[in-house]
Amino acid sequence: MKFPIKYNNQEMAVEIKEVRKEYVLSGQITYMSPIMIVSDSLFQTISKEQEGLLYSQIGINIGIGKGIDQAEEIYNELAELRKVEVDGVEITPTSYHLEREEFVGSNASSIFISAFLGLAFLLTTGSILYFKQMAEAEDEQESYTILRKIGFSTSDLMKGIIVKQLYNFGVPLLIGILHSYFAVKSGWFLFGTELKIPLIVIVTVYVALYGCFALLSTQYYKKVILRSL
DSSP: OEEEEEEEEEEEEEEEOOOOOOOSSOOHTTTTOOOOOOOOOOOOHHHHHHTTTTTOOOOHHHHTTOOHHHHHHHHHTTTTGOOEEETTTOOOOOOHHHHHHHHHTTTTTHHHHHHHHHHHHHHHHHHHHHHHHHHHOOOOOOOOOOOOOOOOOHHHHHHHHHHHHHHHHHHHHHHHHHHHHHHHHHHHHSSSOOOHHHHHHHHHHHHHHHHHHHHHHHHHHHHHHHHHO
8 A cells, every 4th residue: 555755845655564553652752643664765865854853762672561660760871862852942751651650640639539429429329229229118018918918929029029120220230331431432532542441440340339239129128028928
């Protein structure tokens, strides 16, 4: 596939042989723009035309999952080599690890508040549903007394109760999971990264909380049925 590029007011077409998703250069250098790897001869041609506008990047290979502290130490030692000038201002790009720590630190309060409000909302909605089911169970006690007298056993009545609780708590749970999925998906779009772990955590918390409330409601219904005779 031919792809047109332009440099020094000249246009030329290069052939794209492979497309990769992983990062090749630091986002601070590329401003998160696409990167094209060209042949040495083409690079030398462009370099002559773009002298003074080219940056270099130093890469050091360290074992995967190891040596983050060592990498940071080496990175800091090479601070002078990492300085670049952008619009007349000299800057020193920071490492991804340091950027991540600064981002988490600066947004820690927002993350905590969001998580707290989300948990409070879950507990509130779950509690409302639970107390609503308790009130309905008390109102239906006379109906259960009649059903018990005409021959329905506790297990027969509990089958209907379980189906009812699956519906009462399952529908809000499904809506909450879908809401979380689209919220996290918007995060993928805004931040340019996948947020699978937060989605898994959110879904797990949703299922655990609503499962507990559904179980408590079912047990309360069982007590009402047992004392209906």
